[in-house]
Amino acid sequence: MAQILDGKTAAAVAKAAITARIAAMAVAPTVVVVQVAGDPAADRYVKAIGRTCSDVGAGYALHQLPADVAQATIEALVRQLSGDAGVQGIIIQMPLPAHLDSAAVIACLDQRKDIDGVHPVNAGVVANGGSGLVPATPAGGMAILRHYGIEVRGKQAVVIGRSAVVGRPMAWLLLKADATVTIAHSRTANLADVVREADIVVAAIGKPRFVTRDMLKAGAVVVDFGINVAADGTLCGDVDTANVLDHVSAITPVPGGTGPMTNVMLIENLLAVDLRPLPWKD
Numbered sequence: 001m002a003q004i005l006d007g008k009t010a011a012a013v014a015k016a017a018i019t020a021r022i023a024a025m026a027v028a029p030t031v032v033v034v035q036v037a038g039d040p041a042a043d044r045y046v047k048a049i050g051r052t053c054s055d056v057g058a059g060y061a062l063h064q065l066p067a068d069v070a071q072a073t074i075e076a077l078v079r080q081l082s083g084d085a086g087v088q089g090i091i092i093q094m095p096l097p098a099h100l101d102s103a104a105v106i107a108c109l110d111q112r113k114d115i116d117g118v119h120p121v122n123a124g125v126v127a128n129g130g131s132g133l134v135p136a137t138p139a140g141g142m143a144i145l146r147h148y149g150i151e152v153r154g155k156q157a158v159v160i161g162r163s164a165v166v167g168r169p170m171a172w173l174l175l176k177a178d179a180t181v182t183i184a185h186s187r188t189a190n191l192a193d194v195v196r197e198a199d200i201v202v203a204a205i206g207k208p209r210f211v212t213r214d215m216l217k218a219g220a221v222v223v224d225f226g227i228n229v230a231a232d233g234t235l236c237g238d239v240d241t242a243n244v245l246d247h248v249s250a251i252t253p254v255p256g257g258t259g260p261m262t263n264v265m266l267i268e269n270l271l272a273v274d275l276r277p278l279p280w281k282d
């Protein structure tokens with residue numbers, strides 16, 4: 001039977017360490033979330049960030065903007081927060097509504113406070129194998145593998161999904177950890193054959209139970225980032241977990257796998273914020 005890579009346990013351990021670090025600081029750092037109203041799922045996510053901050057003793061504030069907010073208004077807010085010495089971490093809740101230019105909003109963000117790792121400079125550092133502000137979801141996936149002592153070096157890894165926030169950065173992190181990495185996507189030919197080669201399979205697709213038993217090599221390790229509502233209304237991942245448990249060696253469950261780690265990694269990033277002047281700026 002597969003080992004269940006329980007994210008709640010891993011998150012609790014990481015949270016305890018973070019709480020102790022914040023308690024030892026003279027002034028607790030503060031996270032500010034900028035959210036455009038209108039998405040109930042985002043409301044829940046933002047509330048969870050607030051809870052995590054309060055659990056670990058970090059400051060938290062939410063700026064909720066109206067659904068029809070103007071580009072200039074949200075840009076001005078992000079610039080103001082970027083220049084505010086009392087704010088150490090800024091999260092712009094994505095996706096923004098279609099009438100807004102997300103890239104232009106992100107460009108207003110001080111890259112040093114970008115604890116969600118969305119600024120192109122931080123994304124570029126991660127893609128180049130550097131260390132810094134890594135997107136929280138893939139950082140959490142790697143932290144779970146580390147927590148359970150799963151060896152990545154030398155392994156064949158296939159990441160299904162190439163989004164900027166999950167699939168791509170997960171591939172860079174696996175590469176940095178010395179896996180041999182393939183990135184698969186919706187145009188990958190013979191996807192099942194590609195995935196079947198993998199010792200480590202990462203699913204970041206957004207399709208309920210898309211990865212089936214026949215696509216997985218016996219003994220593979222599976223990291224499932226999917227958060228989907230199945231036809232019967234239950235929450236499920238991108239992997240057909242119930243039918244692969246006696247086939248794979250380890251798997252993150254949904255819920256309770258990668259999800260609980262994400263917010264903890266945001267706070268890890270918050271503690272890594274370095275506000276020294278940039279060499280070419282200020």
Ligand code: NAP
Pocket residue numbers: 137160161162163164165166167184185186187188191204205206207225226227228258259262
């Ligand atoms: P996304 O931006 O929609 O990207 C989905 C990726 O899956 C794309 O690269 C797409 O390929 C690929 N894909 C779609 N259909 C496919 C198919 N039939 N075969 C192979 N690849 C296919 O989604 P995302 O933001 O990365 O999120 C992925 C999942 O993770 C979602 O369920 C989301 O809810 C979840 N998520 C979880 C967390 C967490 O904390 N655990 C955080 C964020 C997101 P193309 O590029 O070719 O279109």
